[in-house]
Amino acid sequence: MNRYDLIAFDMDGTLLDSNHQITQDSLDAIDAAVTAGKTVILSTGRSLSELKDYRQMLTHVRYFICESGALLVDTNTDQIIHSEQIEPSAVRKIIDTVSPEKAMIYIASNGQNLTTRSYVMRMADFCIEQYQDIFLQTGTLLDDVVASYNKEHFPVEKLNLFSATPELREYFVQALSHLPLEMARAEETSLELSPKNVSKGSGLLKLCRYLSIPVEHTIAVGDSDNDMEILKTAGLSVAMGNARPHIKELSDVIVADNDHGGCAEAIYKYLLNE
Secondary structure: OOOOOEEEEOOEOOOEOOOOOEOHHHHHHHHHHHHOOOEEEEEOOOOHHHHHHHHOOOOOOOEEEEHHHOEEEEOOOOEEEEEOOOOHHHHHHHHHHHOOOOEEEEEEEOOEEEEEHHHHOOHHHHOOHHHHHHHHHHOEEEOOHHHHHHHHOOOOOEEEEEEOOHHHHHHHHHHOOOOOEEEEEEOOOEEEEEEOOOOHHHHHHHHHHHHOOOHHHEEEEEOOHHHHHHHHHOOEEEEOOOOOHHHHHHOOEEOOOOOOOHHHHHHHHHHOOO
16 A cells, blocks of 8 residues: 655646646646545745646645745635744844845735835846746735835745845845744745744644644655755655755655656656556
8 A cells, every 4th residue: 555645746846847837747647646535735935826827727736835834725715724924023134134235025925925016027137037927927016015014014924035146145144044034045046034943844744734644644846945844854755857966865766857747757656656
C-alpha cells in the first residue's frame, strides 16, 4: 500500500512552466491523484488573489497554503482556515528601513496583494518585470501602499521587498535580521518576509492537523528557497529539475523540470507509485 496521501506543489518554477501556465500533463496527473483518493494542495508564496486565474483549472485542488504559510484557505467554501500576521511594530520598522531605499513594497493582507501603482508600472527596475501582468490583473494598486498602511493599519500576513539589486537585498537582510521575521530570498533580488516561525512547512503541519493526515504521509515538491521548510517537513521531499542546487541537495529525490513533466512524474512515481 502506498504510504503517501497528500502532495503539495509550489507554483512558480514548479507547477507553473516557464510561461506561467499549468501544463496538461500536470492537470491530468492531478485528476488521476484525486480520483485515486489522494489530496493535492498548493503551497505557494502567492496571495490568494494572485491565484484566481488558476482556480478554474484546479477545481480538484481544494486547499491552498498561501503567502508562504501565513494563510490557509479552503477554496470550496472560501473559508480562511488559519492566518498569521507580522507584528505591527515589525511592519513599522520594515517600512522605516526600506522607504529611503530603492525597493518596491508588496503587502499581502486578508489574501489580497497591495502595492503602489507607480512601482508596478516600472517593475523592470526591481528585476521582476515578468510578473507585471499578474500585478495589474490581480493586485490592489494604491497611490501609496505605505501611506495606506499608516492610515488603516490593516493586517500584514506577508511582506515582500523587491530590490533594485542583489546587494540591496543583502543590506535589507542584515538590517532586518533582529526583527521577529522569517526571511526567504526569491527571484534575483526579492526578499520574502513572514511572521516568525511561519513558513510553508508550518502551513503544512497546520493543514495536516486540520485534515487529520500524518505529515509523514505527505510529499512536498518545490524549487526555491521558500520551499526549504516544507521540503524538510514533508515525508518525502521532491526537487524539480530546475531547482536551485542547494534545494536539490536537501531533497530526497529529483524529478524533471517544470517544462518537462516534473510534477506529473512526482504524482505517478511517488504519490501513486505507478
